[in-house]
Amino acid sequence: MLVVVGGHTRNIGKTSVVAGLIGALRDLNWTAIKITQYGHGACSNDGEPCECAVADTEHPYAISEETKASHTDSGRFLAAGAKRSFWVRTAAGQLGHALTELTRIIERSENTIVESNSILQFFKPDLFLAVLDFASTDFKKTSLLYLDRADAAVVIHKEGGEQPLWEGVSPRLWVSKKRFTVLPPQYVTEAMAEFVKGKLNSSTMPSGAWSAGASVIEEDWK
DSSP, X not given: OEXXXXXXXXXXXXXXXXXXXXXXXXXXXXXXXXXXXXXXXXXXXXXXXXXXXXXXXXXXXXXXEOOXXXXXXXHHHHHHTOSEEEEEEEETTOGGGGHHHHHHHHXXXXXXXXXXXXXXXXXXXXXXXXXXXXXXXXXXXGGGGTGGGOSEEEEXXXXXXXXXXXXXXXXGGTTTSEEEEEOTTOOOOHHHXXXXXXXXXXXXXXXXXXXXXXXXXXXXXX
16 A cells, blocks of 8 residues: 655655654554655755765666665654665656656555655555645645645644645645644654554555556655
């Protein structure tokens, strides 16, 4: 089964939500995947090359498997209890180049959890959680493409963040969603973990049925 965790901007707690779910539901034998897109301001604020960039320009993506728990995002997934953890790096809008290898990893895994909305271009997950930080003013335009598809919203509670500060975002995209409010450093509640487990247990789709050939959309949710 496939679970996707996305969000409307960077640095709002998506990695912590993924790690929290892995730790709360270790019996699901997770394979965790972190997708990073770089370029066009998606990773580097000043437009300069970042450590995420693939050095070999002849290959537009790189996939590496984490081998030990560490403070890196993929390392944190192993520390939380994931059976395997991968880091996928690709230039913005170029995730399609990694699709064959990415699909192979997912199809060979019992349960997969992915941090990145960008995978929604190509897959229909069993569950999609949208992480929302009302106190953050940034809301990527491309985020609007997927918010209405979310099965539930994970709202990061911060002081002064009771109402969203976003501009140009219709409330209808999120007010009707099932919501789980979390208070950092706790990013996953018992009710949230039970919701995820229940959704996966009730899914009747055979492996691979969620795969969809969607058109390529340049995406900067990470």
